[in-house]
Amino acid sequence: MDVPTTVTTALEDRPVSGAVCLEAGAGLGNTTAGLLAAGASRVYAVTTNPDHASHVRKRVAPDDTDRTAVLEADVRTLPLADSSVEIITAHGLFNVLAPKTLDAVVSELTRVAAPGCHLVVDDYDPLPETAAVRDLFALENAASELANGTPALTFYPAGVLRRSFVAEGWEYDRERTLLDPVPWTEKHLRAHANAATALASKLSPELADPLTEAAEHLRQTIGDESVGQMYSLAFRLE
DSSP states (O other): OOOOHHHHHHHTTSOOTTOEEEEESOTTSHHHHHHHHTTOSEEEEEESOHHHHHHHHHHSOGGGGGGEEEEEOOTTSOSSOTTOEEEEEEESOGGGSOGGGHHHHHHHHHHHEEEEEEEEEEEEOOOOTTOTHHHHHHHHHHHHHHHHSSOSOOOOOHHHHHHHHHHTTEEEEEEEEEESSOEEOHHHHHHHHHHHHHHHTTSOHHHHHHHHHHHHHHHHHHOOEEOSOEEEEEEEEO
16 A cells, blocks of 8 residues: 555654554545555544545455454544544544534643553644635635535644643643645546535525636646645554
């Protein structure tokens, strides 16, 4: 399984070998692949998205299926026992969590962490005001607010997430930069434009049509852009 450099860099100073691990917000399973490659004894990959869950199951090599459990669950209500995991990763998780859910997620990750557990949080700093991609992300958020009453994306400064976990008893360990700048490729922008269009489709045509047109216009106009930073925070629970 190919493992992105951002994942290997974030995990390289953590004692993954032999550990019971949780990938909170599995996405396409990049960190699950990284944890397995680093020798985890077991990985719980948690996602609410059935398509992502299916993708992770297919991605896991046949020799690793006995070490992997893909769970379709909300990270606010994990189907795991108290103090049951030794490594927790959240790679790009908080970027898709609304501020109103932040405290509940931090509390739930803390609940399942065993004494001495290591936590790695990788996410994106707020984009500079001059970044063109901000307009596309803002449009996606507007469509999400109108359709679901909550933003699709939130760019948390590293300091915000650091303070949230320290308040729950985690000891801050280190911060490192994973990407500077972040490459927002044409593929990424198409995915965000498609997400905005899907959200807009839930609205009346009077709202949906201009949002859809604006999303496609921004995607074509921007093309791609390299801007912003991706950071990695590490903590330990004493």
